[in-house]
Amino acid sequence: MPETLWVNRVREFGPLIISIDTKGRNLIEENKAVFNEKKKPILERINQQVRFIK
Numbered sequence: 001m002p003e004t005l006w007v008n009r010v011r012e013f014g015p016l017i018i019s020i021d022t023k024g025r026n027l028i029e030e031n032k033a034v035f036n037e038k039k040k041p042i043l044e045r046i047n048q049q050v051r052f053i054k
Contacts, residue, residue: 019028 017027020026
């Protein structure tokens with residue numbers, strides 16, 4: 001039960017991304033973990049190809 005009810009009038013509001021749902025799942029953190037796992041092999045491949053720059 002909400003303690004306060006707010007009524008807002010807005011124009012051109014969105015698109016929106018809900019990052020935390022009612023079950024506590026955080027979409028941003030979940031996607032960040034997936035992205036970082038995909039990024040690791042790509043960075044390793046790039047580092048092998050440009051090792052001479054280091």
